[in-house]
Amino acid sequence: xxxxxxxxxxxxxxxxxxxxxxxxxxxxxxxxxxxxxxxxxxxxxxxxxxxxxxxxxxxxxxxxxxxxxxxxxxxxxxxxxxxxxxxxxxxxxxxxxxxxxxxxxxxxxxxxxxxxxxxxxxxxxxxxxxxxxxxxxxxxxxxxxxxxxxxxxxxxxxxxxxxxxxxxxxxxxxxxxxxxxxxxxxxxxxxxxxxxxxxxxxxxxxxxxxxxxxxxxxxxxxxxxxxxxxxxxxxxxxxxxxxxxxxxxxxxxxxxxxxxxxxxxxxxxxxxxxxxxxxxxxxxxxxxxxxxxxxxxxxxxxxxxxxxxxxxxxxxxxxxxxxxxxxxx
Amino acid sequence: xxxxxxxxxxxxxxxxxxxxxxxxxxxxxxxxxxxxxxxxxxxxxxxxxxxxxxxxxxxxxxxxxxxxxxxxxxxxxxxxxxxxxxxxxxxxxxxxxxxxxxxxxxxxxxxxxxxxxxxxxxxxxxxxxxxxxxxxxxxxxxxxxxxxxxxxxxxxxxxxxxxxxxxxxxxxxxxxxxxxxxxxxxxxxxxxxxxxxxxxxxxxxxxxxxxxxxxxxxxxxxxxxxxxxxxxxxxxxxxxxxxxxxxxxxxxxxx
Amino acid sequence: xxxxxxxxxxxxxxxxxxxxxxxxxxxxxxxxxxxxxxxxxxxxxxxxxxxxxxxxxxxxxxxxxxxxxxxxxxxxxxxxxxxxxxxxxxxxxxxxxxxxxxxxxxxxxxxxxxxxxxxxxxxxxxxxxxxxxxxxxxxxxxxxxxxxxxxxxxxxxxxxxxxxxxxxxxxxxxxxxxxxxxxxxxxxxxxxxxxxxxxxxxxxxxxxxxxxxxxxxxxxxxxxxxxxxxxxxxxxxxxxxxxxxxxxxxxxxxxxxx
Numbered sequence: 001x002x003x004x005x006x007x008x009x010x011x012x013x014x015x016x017x018x019x020x021x022x023x024x025x026x027x028x029x030x031x032x033x034x035x036x037x038x039x040x041x042x043x044x045x046x047x048x049x050x051x052x053x054x055x056x057x058x059x060x061x062x063x064x065x066x067x068x069x070x071x072x073x074x075x076x077x078x079x080x081x082x083x084x085x086x087x088x089x090x091x092x093x094x095x096x097x098x099x100x101x102x103x104x105x106x107x108x109x110x111x112x113x114x115x116x117x118x119x120x121x122x123x124x125x126x127x128x129x130x131x132x133x134x135x136x137x138x139x140x141x142x143x144x145x146x147x148x149x150x151x152x153x154x155x156x157x158x159x160x161x162x163x164x165x166x167x168x169x170x171x172x173x174x175x176x177x178x179x180x181x182x183x184x185x186x187x188x189x190x191x192x193x194x195x196x197x198x199x200x201x202x203x204x205x206x207x208x209x210x211x212x213x214x215x216x217x218x219x220x221x222x223x224x225x226x227x228x229x230x231x232x233x234x235x236x237x238x239x240x241x242x243x244x245x246x247x248x249x250x251x252x253x254x255x256x257x258x259x260x261x262x263x264x265x266x267x268x269x270x271x272x273x274x275x276x277x278x279x280x281x282x283x284x285x286x287x288x289x290x291x292x293x294x295x296x297x298x299x300x301x302x303x304x305x306x307x308x309x310x311x312x313x314x315x316x317x318x319x320x321x322x323x324x325x326x327x328x329x
Numbered sequence: 330x331x332x333x334x335x336x337x338x339x340x341x342x343x344x345x346x347x348x349x350x351x352x353x354x355x356x357x358x359x360x361x362x363x364x365x366x367x368x369x370x371x372x373x374x375x376x377x378x379x380x381x382x383x384x385x386x387x388x389x390x391x392x393x394x395x396x397x398x399x400x401x402x403x404x405x406x407x408x409x410x411x412x413x414x415x416x417x418x419x420x421x422x423x424x425x426x427x428x429x430x431x432x433x434x435x436x437x438x439x440x441x442x443x444x445x446x447x448x449x450x451x452x453x454x455x456x457x458x459x460x461x462x463x464x465x466x467x468x469x470x471x472x473x474x475x476x477x478x479x480x481x482x483x484x485x486x487x488x489x490x491x492x493x494x495x496x497x498x499x500x501x502x503x504x505x506x507x508x509x510x511x512x513x514x515x516x517x518x519x520x521x522x523x524x525x526x527x528x529x530x531x532x533x534x535x536x537x538x539x540x541x542x543x544x545x546x547x548x549x550x551x552x553x554x555x556x557x558x559x560x561x562x563x564x565x566x567x568x569x570x571x572x573x574x575x576x577x578x579x580x581x582x583x584x
Numbered sequence: 585x586x587x588x589x590x591x592x593x594x595x596x597x598x599x600x601x602x603x604x605x606x607x608x609x610x611x612x613x614x615x616x617x618x619x620x621x622x623x624x625x626x627x628x629x630x631x632x633x634x635x636x637x638x639x640x641x642x643x644x645x646x647x648x649x650x651x652x653x654x655x656x657x658x659x660x661x662x663x664x665x666x667x668x669x670x671x672x673x674x675x676x677x678x679x680x681x682x683x684x685x686x687x688x689x690x691x692x693x694x695x696x697x698x699x700x701x702x703x704x705x706x707x708x709x710x711x712x713x714x715x716x717x718x719x720x721x722x723x724x725x726x727x728x729x730x731x732x733x734x735x736x737x738x739x740x741x742x743x744x745x746x747x748x749x750x751x752x753x754x755x756x757x758x759x760x761x762x763x764x765x766x767x768x769x770x771x772x773x774x775x776x777x778x779x780x781x782x783x784x785x786x787x788x789x790x791x792x793x794x795x796x797x798x799x800x801x802x803x804x805x806x807x808x809x810x811x812x813x814x815x816x817x818x819x820x821x822x823x824x825x826x827x828x829x830x831x832x833x834x835x836x837x838x839x840x841x842x
Contacts, residue, residue, distance in 0.1 A: 053425060056584030075428035083425055089418040093346045105338030106426035108331045150422070356761070367768040370784035374774065378630045513623040519630045528626025 003067055004028040005158050005190035006035070006052060011061035013047050013214075021047040023214035024061070029192060029207075031157075034184045036205025036222075037194040038299060040311055044214040045194035046086055049162045052192065053083045066157055079107075082151030083160040088143045092136035096127050096146050099135065100153060107154035121149040125179070141172035148179065158190045159183065165200060177204055198299045198311065210303055217306040226297040229305045231255070231271050233297075234278055236289040237263035243287060250281050259310070263289070332432035339423060339436025343410060344443050357406055357444060361399035361452050365391060369459075372518060380523050385462040385549045392456045393473065393544040394517055397537070399452060400481040401508050403445035407437055408488020408504045415496035415580065424581065434489055434573055441485035442478065449477065464550035472555065473547040476540055479562040484508060486569035493576035496583070515541050536561045591683055595691020600698055602665055613657035613703055617650030618710060624649070624773060625714075634778055639805045647711045648800035649772055651732055652793060654703045655739040656763045658696045663743030663756030666692060670751045675838065685835045693740045693828075700736030701729055711804075719807040727813075728803055734820045735796060739763075741827030748834035770794040792819045 006029040013022040022044045029035040039045050050056035052063055054074040063070045066080040090099060100118035109117060122131045125145040130138065138146065144164060151159060161180065165173040181204065183189040195201055201208045202222050210218040210225075218225055234254070238247045248257070248264045254274050255266040268274035275294055282289065303311040347353045369391040376387050383390045414420040423433050457463075465473065488504040495503065515537040516524060524532055532538050543558030603609045621643075629642045639645050669675050675688070708725060718724045746756045769787050771779070771794040779785040788794050799816020802809035 050584050055421060055424060055581075057582055078425065078428050085421065085425075087418045087421075089422040091342065091346070091417075091419055093350060094342065098342075098345070102338050102342050103422075103426060105341065106335050106423065108334040360761070363765060363768070366784075367773075370781045371769070371772075371774055371779055371788070372628075372631075373784075374634060374778050374780040375628075375631060377635070377780075378633050381630075510619070513627070516627070517623075518627045523630040524626065525629060526626065528623075528629070531626075 002031055004064075005031045005033070006063075006065050006192055008048075008052065008063040009061055011048065011051060011063055012059045013044075013051060013056065014059045020214050022051065022058075025211070025214070025216055027209055027216065027219070029190060031190050032184060032188045033206045034180065034191040034193060034204055036201035036208040037192065037211060038196070038198070038201040038205075038208050038303075038311075039194075039211035040196060043211045045196075045211055046162055047214075048211070049083070049085070049160050049192070049194055053081060053085075053160050054078055079154075080156055081158045081160060082154065082156035083162070084144070084147040084151045084164055085160075085162045086166070088147040090135045090138075090143055090146065093134060095132050095134055096122060096138070096142075096149075097131040099146060099150060103150045103153045109154060117153060121152060125149045126175070140167050141169060144168060144172070144176065148176070152183075155187075156189065158192065161191060161193045163194055163196065165195070165197065173200075180204055196311070201299060208299065210299070210306065212303070212307050218302055222299060225299065225302045229297045229301045231267050231269070231297070233258055233265050233267045233295045233301075234275060235260050235263060235265040235291075235293045235295060236278075236282070237291040239288060239290045243289075246285065247282075247287060247289060250285055250287065251278065253281065254278050259304075263291070265295075332429050332435065335423075335427040335429070335432030336436035336439055339433050340439035340443065343407065343437060343440035346410075347440075347444055348447075357399075357403060357448050358451055360402070361395050361448055362455060364398065365395040365452065365456065368395065368518070375519060378519065378523060381519060383520060383545065383549065384551075385464055388456065388459065388461045389463065389548050390545060392452070392461055393548055394512075394515075394541060396449060396452060396473070396477050397480050397541060397544060398512055399448050400445050400477040401484040401512060402505075403448060404441045404481050404484025404486075405488045405504050405508050407441035407444065407485050408492045409498065409501055410440075411437055411489050411492035412495065412498050412500050412504075415492065416498055420496075420580070430577055430581065431574065434486075434577060437489055438482055438485050442481055445477075445481045449474065463548055465547045465552075466550065469547040469550055469552060472552065473544050476544055476547075476558060476562055479559070479566055480540060483562065483565040483569050486566065486573040490569065490572035490576035493573070493580040496580060511535060511537050520545075536565060588687060591687045592691045592694055595688055596694035596698065599662075599665065599692045599695020603661060603695065603699055609657075609661050610699075613654045613661075613699075614706055617653040617707070620653070621646055621650055621710070628773060631774065636775075636778055638775060638801075641716065643711070643714045644716045644804050645775075645801065646773075647707065647716055647804055648797045649767075650707045650710075651704060651728070651800050652735065652796050653767060654700060654707070655732075655735045655796075656760070656767065658700050658736045659739040659743035659746075659763060660756065660760060661699075661743070662692055662696045662740040663747040663759070664753045666744050666747035667751060667753040667756055670747065670838065671753070685839045686832060689744060689831055689835055692744060693737055696740040697733045697736045700732050700740075704729055704732040716804060718804050720803040724803040724807070728800060731799060731816065731820065734817065734824055738820050738824035738827055741824060741831050744831040745827055745834050748831060748838050751838070766791060766793045771797055792823065795819045 006027070008025050008027045011022055011025040012020065014020050025048060037045050037048065047056065051058050052065055052070060054070050054077050057071055065077045068076040070077055094102065097118055100121060101114055104114040104117060122128050125148055127142060127145055127149065130142060135143065135146065148164070165176055168176065177200070180191055180193065184191050193204060205222060207219065207221050208225060209216045220228070234251065236247055236251060238244050244264065251264050251266045254277060255269040258265045258267050272294065279292070300311045303309070369388045373387040375381060411420070414423070424430060427433050463470070487508070491500050491504045514528070514531045515535050516532050521529070521532055521538060521542065539554055539558045539561045543552065543554050546553035546555070625642050625646050628646070631637060632640050632642050708728065720727070743756060746759055750756070769784070770791045771788050776785060776788050776794060779788060795815040796819060798812050802812035806812070
């Protein structure tokens with residue numbers, strides 16, 4: 001078994017007068033894997049990435065990236081990783097091409113290779129035409145693409161992407177996903193990707209670690225995690241408010257009730273086959289719901305099962321509570 | 330080798346931004362010229378004060394101060410750029426890419442020097458054009474400019490240390506104020522012998538006074554306290570190097 | 585009329601409170617001029633040995649400078665505050681009310697005058713502390729406060745004009761070097777008649793700031809110099825009127841646009 005490309009052991013980061021942002025993370029990412037790190041805002045994703053990329057020292061615990069300790073062997077780590085962080089960190093006064101030239105210099109790419117490497121990467125991320133424009137004129141999507149190109153200048157073994165598609169339109173997001181998949185499958189790059197988007201983790205990641213309040217609450221392939229939660233849910237929206245109690249009583253015969261914003265939802269005890277029984281039971285009672293849907297489990301269901309909260313909106317609550325806690329210290 | 334590559338990249342980018350943006354370039358050219366004009370032009374009758382015995386005239390007397398002042402503030406302005414880089418997040422890119430992060434500090438120092446050399450050339454040409462009297466030999470003048478280079482290095486290391494500790498543009502006054510004080514509590518307008526009272530005491534112990542007096546000695550062809558001046562300047566560089574390196578470690582620890 | 589006065593008072597109070605709540609805006613106009621005064625009084629003391637130098641105390645000679653330097657800061661603060669009002673949309677909100685724009689301008693300038701007079705009190709206090717005595721006596725001290733109010737109005741109106749014209753705090757800040765030049769290329773550090781370089785003397789003579797400095801200086805050193813007072817007050821008044829008229833025009837333009 002090859003050594004993990006990224007390995008963390010009881011990794012902790014505490015901030016002064018603040019909460020424990022990372023509270024004992026253990027993880028191992030195999031070489032060539034796309035590892036999705038999924039969690040709400042404030043869960044500790046970026047803090048973890050900052051530690052793994054040597055930008056922030058851990059308070060305790062250890063981490064090894066590309067076989068090197070992030071604290072004691074930082075320079076060796078940095079030579080082998082690329083990172084596109086949450087803030088693109090671009091200089092508005094430089095052009096895209098000048099950024100690549102600078103990055104190549106920082107990464108000690110031989111002078112003769114710098115121009116060709118820059119041209120190659122600019123073409124790859126679709127910035128060939130905008131290469132000689134100053135970055136302050138770039139759209140958000142263009143900045144993200146440039147950031148990715150900069151992270152790839154030195155052909156890193158491991159790529160850290162911190163919420164790479166936040167704020168992007170659908171087209172840009174899809175293009176970025178395609179590039180990430182290609183990097184892993186063709187170039188064998190290990191990708192450590194943090195995201196708050198379920199779909200992104202579902203589509204891209206070979207394995208997903210779900211983080212909440214600084215701890216990994218679930219880890220595995222998306223399929224395995226969803227299978228753990230298991231059964232699909234059926235959701236019914238009543239035609240009128242008065243029918244809600246009757247609807248609930250019928251559905252609860254077929255499984256445990258789960259949250260539904262508009263109607264009633266239950267997790268079917270017998271799986272998909274239970275749907276037919278639900279329909280028959282509703283028909284027998286003369287109830288015609290306005291809407292009846294079958295939902296397959298999602299990573300949000302996984303998060304809900306593990307934490308009791310939905311992933312969407314969980315971050316906003318946590319940030320508010322963290323803010324209140326900070327004010328009171 | 331990698332350190333040099335990092336330093337080269339950082340220096341290139343900083344100088345590129347300064348020389349392609351008039352709003353960054355012009356103040357560093359105009360302000361020293363302005364001070365030179367105001368002091369050498371407005372205060373030239375100070376040569377009539379009994380005891381003022383600088384042989385090369387007030388223009389040369391003030392030129393040395395303004396040259397050293399421009400070197401010092403050139404370093405401070407580069408510090409502003411460092412603070413801006415941290416505030417904008419760009420410094421993170423540098424910290425992430427550089428294997429040995431000392432190369433980043435070296436790059437900023439090289440940029441400060443490059444920027445100042447242009448200012449120094451401009452100032453020198455103007456001073457000569459208005460008839461500044463220079464009696465120093467080539468070696469003397471080399472000594473003068475060498476002192477200024479060391480002052481520039483000391484200032485950028487001071488400012489870098491502050492910038493990396495505070496990591497915000499609001500640290501500008503913290504960088505600037507002490508440099509202003511140290512410069513102006515030296516014999517700016519008259520020789521040390523013509524200062525009296527508390528200012529004489531302060532100027533006597535002020536390390537910049539040694540550098541300034543040596544510089545004026547160089548330009549007048551009568552080198553004085555040269556060894557002490559260079560030792561003082563190099564000691565400042567050594568002290569502020571430690572300051573800058575510790576500032577870098579603090580920035581790294583803060584993430 | 586009382587409604588106008590009431591509104592001017594409220595907006596003036598707002599201007600003062602805003603300044604006080606930004607410590608840098610209070611400390612800088614006090615600290616930097618005092619520092620420069622201390623440095624120059626020590627470093628340029630030898631000037632008093634020049635034949636014809638009007639006093640043997642360089643403190644007395646240099647004390648006039650902080651008053652005018654403080655006015656520089658008044659320009660910046662007024663301009664920056666007004667620019668912020670424009671950028672945050674406060675001026676737009678104002679244009680939706682019966683309150684006239686001139687009330688905002690007057691209030692803002694009133695606030696600046698109050699702050700400048702307070703600063704002047706500090707400078708006078710420092711002067712007394714280092715042994716400077718006004719040759720014009722208590723009446724001269726009182727007149728300095730009046731003069732400072734006028735200079736603050738003049739420079740504040742300049743800052744207001746810059747802000748109203750550009751709508752940008754950065755543009756106002758970029759004026760600082762220009763004002764700095766006016767301060768230094770003047771009789772700030774040397775009496776005009778003792779400036780040797782004729783070209784510099786000519787510039788200083790053409791520079792209105794020289795007369796503002798000399799007005800204050802005359803009250804400290806000379807006593808009652810009618811020419812210096814007339815020139816100082818006259819120039820300050822001319823700048824004040826001109827800048828105020830320009831500010832009103834710029835304000836009308838801006839409120840018409842918004």
